[in-house]
Amino acid sequence: MEPELSDTQVARRIGSGGDRAAEADLCHRLAPRIRLYGLRHLRNAHAAEDLVQQVLVTTLEALRAGRLREPEKLVSFVLGTCRMTVLDLRRGVRRKERLLERFGVNLLPVAESWMPCLDRDQLTRCVERLPERYRSVIVMTFYDEKTSADVGSFLGVSEANVRVIRHRALHQLRACMAVAE
Numbered sequence: 001m002e003p004e005l006s007d008t009q010v011a012r013r014i015g016s017g018g019d020r021a022a023e024a025d026l027c028h029r030l031a032p033r034i035r036l037y038g039l040r041h042l043r044n045a046h047a048a049e050d051l052v053q054q055v056l057v058t059t060l061e062a063l064r065a066g067r068l069r070e071p072e073k074l075v076s077f078v079l080g081t082c083r084m085t086v087l088d089l090r091r092g093v094r095r096k097e098r099l100l101e102r103f104g105v106n107l108l109p110v111a112e113s114w115m116p117c118l119d120r121d122q123l124t125r126c127v128e129r130l131p132e133r134y135r136s137v138i139v140m141t142f143y144d145e146k147t148s149a150d151v152g153s154f155l156g157v158s159e160a161n162v163r164v165i166r167h168r169a170l171h172q173l174r175a176c177m178a179v180a181e
Contacts (some may be wrong), residue, residue: 018073026063027056030078037082040091051089055081119177126176134169141166150166 005013005022007029013022034055038048058081062068068077105111118170127135148159148166155162 007074008072011063011068011074014060015066015068015071018064023060026060028057029037030056030075033075034078034082037079038086041082046087051082051085054085058085122177123173126173129176130169130172134165134172137162137165138169138173 005025007026010026010029013019014026031052034052035048038051039045042048042051055078059074059078062077063071068144069076102132127138131136133155137151140151140154141148148162152159152162157165
C-alpha cells in the first residue's frame with residue numbers, strides 16, 4: 001500500500017501531466033471543504049453544490065495550465081477562489097435586485113401587453129377533463145415544479161414516458177382552450 005500523498009504532491013502531479021487519478025483524489029479531498037464554505041456563506045445546499053463544481057473546475061484548470069506557482073499554497077488558492085466566487089454571486093444578486101427596483105415597475109406593463117388573456121375557469125375545466133395520469137403529470141410539472149425524473153419516480157414510469165405524457169396532455173389542453181375561444 002503506497003503512502004497517501006500530500007495536497008502539494010497531488011497538485012504537482014496534476015500540473016506535471018494531467019494525472020486523472022490525482023485530479024479525482026484532489027476533488028475528493030477538497031469537495032467537502034468547499035461545500036462547507038458554501039453552506040456557511042451562501043446558506044443554500046444547491047448553491048453550495050454549484051460552488052463546489054465551479055471552484056473545482058477553476059482549480060483544476062489552474063493546475064493543468066501551471067498557473068498555480070506555489071503548489072504548497074493549494075488550499076489557500078482554493079479558499080480564495082471560494083471567496084471570490086461567492087462575492088461574484090452576491091454582486092450578481094445585488095445587481096439584479098437593483099435593476100428590478102429601478103426598472104421592474106416599467107417591465108410589468110410590457111409583460112402584460114404581450115401576454116395573452118387567460119380564461120382561468122376554462123383552463124380549470126380543461127385540466128379536469130384530462131385523464132388522471134395526464135393531469136398528474138401537468139400538475140406535478142407546472143404547479144409543483146417537479147423534474148421529469150421526480151414525476152417519473154413518483155408515477156413509476158420513465159422520464160421519457162413522462163415527457164410523452166406531458167406532450168400529449170399539453171396538446172389536449174391547447175385543443176380544449178382553442179375551442180373555448
